[in-house]
Amino acid sequence: MSGDYNADGKDDVAVLYNGGTSADGKFVSSLYTFASNGTAFSNPRKTWTSSGSFNWNATKPTSADYNGDGKDDVAVLYNRGTSADGTHQSALFTFASDGTDFAAPREVWTSTGSFSWAASQPVSGDFTKDGKGDIGVLYRSGTSADGRRLDSLFTFVSTGTDVKAPVKQWTGSVI
Ligand SMILES: [Ca+2]
Ligand SMILES: [Ca+2]
Numbered sequence: 001m002s003g004d005y006n007a008d009g010k011d012d013v014a015v016l017y018n019g020g021t022s023a024d025g026k027f028v029s030s031l032y033t034f035a036s037n038g039t040a041f042s043n044p045r046k047t048w049t050s051s052g053s054f055n056w057n058a059t060k061p062t063s064a065d066y067n068g069d070g071k072d073d074v075a076v077l078y079n080r081g082t083s084a085d086g087t088h089q090s091a092l093f094t095f096a097s098d099g100t101d102f103a104a105p106r107e108v109w110t111s112t113g114s115f116s117w118a119a120s121q122p123v124s125g126d127f128t129k130d131g132k133g134d135i136g137v138l139y140r141s142g143t144s145a146d147g148r149r150l151d152s153l154f155t156f157v158s159t160g161t162d163v164k165a166p167v168k169q170w171t172g173s174v175i
């Protein structure tokens with residue numbers, strides 16, 4: 001992902017890294033940041049590592065300033081799997097940047113109905129122009145009666161602390 005994590009006006013690069021599995025069976029993930037000085041990048045620095053289990057294979061990261069403090073943050077759409085009745089369960093975590101490191105992930109949204117991580121492609125942008133980054137998800141919603149692929153666009157608007165429930169902005173087919 002890209003964003004200005006230390007708020008010096010120069011966008012940096014962050015990498016969500018798969019740290020494998022710990023001895024006690026927890027999934028380990030970490031964030032590394034490459035800070036830009038305008039011409040080159042610093043060596044990667046570990047800016048967060050999971051304490052509980054956080055499975056990299058269940059993540060789709062994106063980045064924006066979700067709390068509007070001037071420092072870009074990281075968000076992860078997380079796959080919670082499928083319940084016995086076939087309901088796809090997803091969650092959204094944000095990692096707030098303090099300018100140096102990232103805070104532990106906070107769960108800002110949990111799906112209530114079925115919301116499939118596998119069908120989702122998250123992006124970020126301030127769609128409401130209030131200074132707080134929002135999240136958009138292009139969602140594969142199925143196939144039309146005449147066999148065309150159907151997609152939807154959802155937005156999760158940031159309140160500065162959490163995100164509002166997803167709103168479906170569009171459903172259609174582009175091919
Ligand atoms: Ca920067
Ligand atoms: Ca921020």
Ligand SMILES: [Ca+2]
Nearest residue numbers: 126128130132
């Ligand atoms: Ca916004």
